[in-house]
Amino acid sequence: VSPNVFKYLQTLDVKNLAKCDPKDIRPILPCLVRMSLISPVDSTKTCSESRKEILTILSGIEMVNSIVALLSIDFHALEIEVKREQQLRQKGGTTQSDGLLVQSIQNGLAMEFERSDPTRRLRLVLSEILYISSQIQEEQQQQRNVLDTFVKHSDLFENVVYIPEICDVLNIALSELPALLSPTDIVETLLHMKHGPDIICWIVANSPDCFWEVSKSLVGNSDKLEDETNGGKIRIQTLTKLCQMYPAMALAVRSKCVELCRMPALTIVLSLEHGSRTQDGSVCDIVAFTSGLLLGNDQQVRNWFSSYIRGRQKRSRDGTSSLQSLRDELLNYLNNIVTCSTDNKLPETYVVQASSLLRLYCALRGIAGIKLQEEEISLLVKLITSHPPTTTAGVRFVSLGLCMLIACPSLIGNHEAACIQWVQWLASEEAYLESESGMTASFGEMLLLMAIHFHSNQLSAICDLVCSTLGMKVPIRHNNMTRMKHVFTHDIFTEQIVTSHAVKVPVTVNLNANIPGFLPVHCIHQLLKSRAFTKYKVPIKDWIYRQLCVSVPPLHPVLPALVEVYVNSILMPAGKSPQENTNQPISEDEIRAVFSNLLTYSGKKVKGDKNSLTSQLLMLYYLLHYEDVRLSSAANRNKVKSYSQEFLSELPIKYLLQQVQKEQTSYSGIFSSLLRLLATHFPHLCLVDDWMERQSHSIGMLYAGSLHKENFTLTQENIAQGLSMMTTCPSHTGNLLGNMLNMPPAQLWQHASVIIKHFRQTFDPAVPRYIQELYKQVWLRLNSVLPRCLWVMTINALLPDFSVLPTPALTQENVVLDPLQVLRCDPRVFR
Structure with missing residues (x-):
């Protein structure tokens, strides 16, 4: 079915449909005939003009008469007979001749179909469909192995000359008997016919609105790892033809496969088909899509796709398989990038693409377990050992390349000299070691870290480093790193x-x-x-x-x-x-x-x-x-x-x-x-009281205000002056202490010596109680900064002052060795 014809019918573009070749219009004749004969709900002028256009298209086609004859059947009576036939076939154990729709077949189905009138043709086709459907259900119930007999024998459906007329009959039956015949059920049965994929395309072409329903059904009813043999191949072929007929839905079908974890081969086929149609960025799409499956966050999807690759690789090395087609496409892309590198210098425009390709090959090897072929190995080594520009992307590329050599030791095999020479070039290249690319963490540090791990024989740390750089968890055997370890520890670092x-x-x-x-x-x-x-x-x-x-x-x-x-x-x-x-x-x-x-x-x-x-x-x-x-x-x-x-x-x-x-x-x-x-x-x-967050100092808030001037700063002089007035003018001292409480403790500490110097003065009976409370709160704020310094400073300030024999100042060591020194302080502090 032509994609253009399907598009025109779907959008009811009758004018463009009229320009199509009659051969292209042939598959959708049943739909056009029904549109021309059935009275429309829409009675606008546009609708009338479209009907005239359709009649003009049909006027010169001879097959239209036989389709019109099919529409003249008594479908009400036929519906009753079809229902009885379905009930009979559901019992199981019936033969082809047991049907109620068709009796007394003399010359075989094919000859009978050719000689019959439209009514009998419709009965013949429906009878055969229902019989084969009952066979399939019976085999599924008995859990018999149907792989070798997936395609059922049918005289009627095996003759290619009858296929167009069979399609006409099926389309009319599906349109007129929607309660009994479901497109999804008929499609599943048709998969077991010789020309099933073509018939399915004709059916969907006449009912464009059922495309997504049929596609979902075909994907959902498949096996988890649908192989490209027998039934799986036919199902893939059917969905591929449907997507060729409606290219806009190809990626939606592919997404449905991934969502349901079904038909991995189809996802590859559709990706390659999509790339061949778009031309631009075709390979980028297949690289991004496959990388997404293997490196995405969905563990179920990753396991599903990697299991398919492993299984497909073990079962067959068929050159026509979708996996081989994927490898050929990636190899072609790889070859194009390598070819564009002159004098072993990778152009800047290809650096990001090359990095993506390296990660994909590493995922195919490490996660999906694919065995690299010699041609792939040769081109990969050429790409890895090329010299990218000194940019952020270039540093990323060489990091991936080095880690891939460690993760995939099969690359080194016959190319050991080239790999060692490249690693030596990296070690001596200042552009990477000195981070000229502008990256904070350069390739030089990673290379150095690898050398350190190799020297300390921390091979598991090397594995973690490689996996972290590649962005994937790949199994790396320690004995496979022996050669690379020798290169790092003896030849380079x-x-x-x-x-x-x-x-x-x-x-x-x-x-x-x-x-x-x-x-x-x-x-x-x-x-x-x-x-x-x-x-x-x-x-x-x-x-x-x-x-x-x-x-x-x-x-x-x-x-x-x-x-x-x-x-x-x-x-x-x-x-x-x-x-x-x-x-x-x-x-x-x-x-x-x-x-x-x-x-x-x-x-x-x-x-x-x-x-x-x-x-x-x-x-x-x-x-x-x-x-x-x-x-x-x-x-x-x-x-x-x-x-x-x-x-x-x-x-x-x-x-x-x-x-x-x-x-x-x-x-x-x-x-x-x-x-x-x-x-x-x-x-x-670690005293509990010190660690409890103190609330706003209520007393301090009352007395912190009059000194709040824009240019006011605490100095040694105004602190000394304010504290000396605590007996003569306590309100001024209260404001000063309130402002101190609003300062960050670290800033207040620079005035600690002046503040503590006036400690003894607070014991004077003339000092108000609120001034003493404010002073205590200031002391506690200082205590949150350097408590031990404050303690020694406070003890020295409270020691008795003998004018005849001055007391030597205590140090931190004195207090630690003799804590009883505290008892020499002014006794009023204990009240």
Whole structure:
């Protein structure tokens, strides 16, 4: 059936239908005859003109008379007889001669059909259809193997000369007996006839509105892995012809196959047919479609299609199969890309297409288990070992190429020299190692990380790295990586070269969890785990310090692990290696530099506050983890550097943790570990009352107002002046303290020494109670920043002042060694 004729009939385009050749119009004559004879519901002028056009078309065709005669039958009486015939056939065990519609056949169905009048012809066709349908149902009920006898013998349907007239009879019967004869049931029966696909197309052409219903039925009634033999081949042929007749629905039928996980061969055939019709982007469609099946999120679809490929490959190597057609099309596309590469340089316009093709072949090999042919292997190696431009897409292409060589070791076989030469070229190509493409995570880091894993024999990590880059889970045997491991560890990256190169790789600026890919930090982390820096005496402290300082939220998940392995490499030497070979701890001055901007305030919001918070948290985690490991390893406790209590008391540990608590989404990977270490080593900072969030200070709110001027800033002088007036002018002091309560604790801390200096003055009986309460709240806010420094400062301010013999100022160490020093304070503080 011509696609144009079907389209014109579907859209009732009678004018274009009149221009068609009579031979093309022949299949839809039953529909046109019924349209011309049956009185229409629409009585408009347009409808009348269309009927005249149809009559003009039919006027010169001789076959119209026999179709008109078919419409003259008494269909009411025929309907009763057909119903009885159906009931008889449902009983089973009947023969062809048992029918009620046709009796006393003398010369066989074919001769009887030729000599009969229209009524008897209709009876003959329906009788044969119902008989064969009953045979099929009986075999299905008995679960007999019908594969070898799928096509049923029928004298009437095997003669091609009678097919047009049989189609006319069936179309009229389906139109006039809709209650008894369903197009979907008739179509299923016709599949078992010799010329079934052609008859089905003629039936659907006369009823365009049933196209989708018939197509869904044909797909839904098929087997899950419909093979291209016997019945499956006929069903595929039928749906292919239907889609050729109505090309616009081809992709919809293909989608229905995928949705129901039926007829995988048909999806390939329709994709190739669609590509040949569209010409533009035909191969891109088949690549995208097949990749979607194998690499999509639907596990059921992936298993269905990969099972088909495996089964088809085992059963037959027929060159005419749809799978082979798919391979030929992909091979042709692959050859075109390779041919376009001059001097082994891949043009930029083909890089993305080549990457998609590599992923598809990798999925076909790794997921569907297809065995690559020699011609495919040769062209794939040529494509992989080509040199793409230094762009983001080019870096992605070489990453996929390298991972494909590892995932598909059969590619290396006879092309080992070319593959090794290409990998060596990658290792020496600065464009990739130095990330000139503009990518944050370049191919150089991935290559370096592979070398590190190969050196430490972490082959499962290599597999994870390959699968992550390819974007698919493919099985990789460890023994298949032996040759590639030797290439990496002996020919390209010796362990000493890896360590010396890794420390020269620039740190990742603004490192955070949103940066994808393989970064220098991954390489350093693996080398620290394998103790390579210690082994070759390569200093790594400066690199780690710089990386921690330029990290931003959200926290990258590998950074806490990096800190842990770095601390272990310092405090827990591998084997019997001397202590001087271990990495060096970060100095106190370097740590102070990280925290220097936390407790200083210039009057403006610092843009990098949140960014510096990340580096401060990482440095705090380093300190706490360092002390934890140092104290737990008794053997090395006295041999390694320890951070003094005075130094640790200068760090705003409590304040930092309170900030992290407010942004747990950005620091979820480190928050629980910090809490654990804090509870272990600084339990006095984990008091419940301190961690409860304080509500707005009601007293402070009442007295914080008169000093709220736009240009007002707290200074040492006005604080000292305001606090000295707590007995003479308490309202002024109350306003000052209220403003302090509205300041962030970190900004308030720079005035801590002046505030604490006036502590003893609050004990004066003339000071109002609300001033004492406000002062206590200010002290508690300072206590959330550097509590231990504040405690020592407060104790020194409350010690008795002997004018004859001045009391030496206490230090943090004095208080830790002798806590009873607190009892020397002014006794009024205990009231």
